[in-house]
Amino acid sequence: MLYQVEYETAFHPGNMATTKIIESRSQYRHCHITVPDLEHPVAALCVDGEFYSFLKAVKEAEKAIEIAAKLGNSGDKTVITKTPKGYVIWVKEPEGYSVLLS
Numbered sequence: 001m002l003y004q005v006e007y008e009t010a011f012h013p014g015n016m017a018t019t020k021i022i023e024s025r026s027q028y029r030h031c032h033i034t035v036p037d038l039e040h041p042v043a044a045l046c047v048d049g050e051f052y053s054f055l056k057a058v059k060e061a062e063k064a065i066e067i068a069a070k071l072g073n074s075g076d077k078t079v080i081t082k083t084p085k086g087y088v089i090w091v092k093e094p095e096g097y098s099v100l101l102s
Contacts (some may be wrong), residue, residue: 007047007071008085011032016045017070018077019065019068019072019077019079019080020047020078020079020080021061021064021079021080021081021082021087022047022082023082025026028045028046028047028049028079028081029046029097030043030044030045031044031045031046031051032044032097032098032099033051033053033096033097033098034047034095034096034097034099035053035080035093035095035096036095038069039077040102042054044093044096044098045079045081045090047079050092050094051073051077051092051093051095051098052079052090052091052093053090053091054090055071055086055088055089055090055091056084056085056088056089057083057085057088057089058084058086058087058088058089059085059086059087060086060087061067063087064086064087064088064089065080067089068080068089069081069091071091076091076092077091077092077094078090078092079089086087088092
């Protein structure tokens with residue numbers, strides 16, 4: 001199941017940001033990506049052809065949404081996945097690309 005949470009950004013009143021909350025593993029695939037500002041590949045998700053790097057895991061949905069809202073205020077797009085232990089926040093990496101790990 002996919003949910004979308006909209007919230008108003010603090011820096012651009014009237015501008016709504018959207019965070020996807022994904023509960024089904026069929027809606028994404030795990031991968032590793034390389035991004036220009038990091039030396040090593042990082043854990044990531046591919047959602048609708050876009051890459052999101054791992055940021056943080058939290059236990060409460062409200063905390064995950066709060067973190068995603070703060071990132072949205074900074075212009076970052078996020079995805080939240082639900083896991084048995086809580087929620088994981090992932091940040092969009094527009095310059096990231098998939099790598100194969102050996």
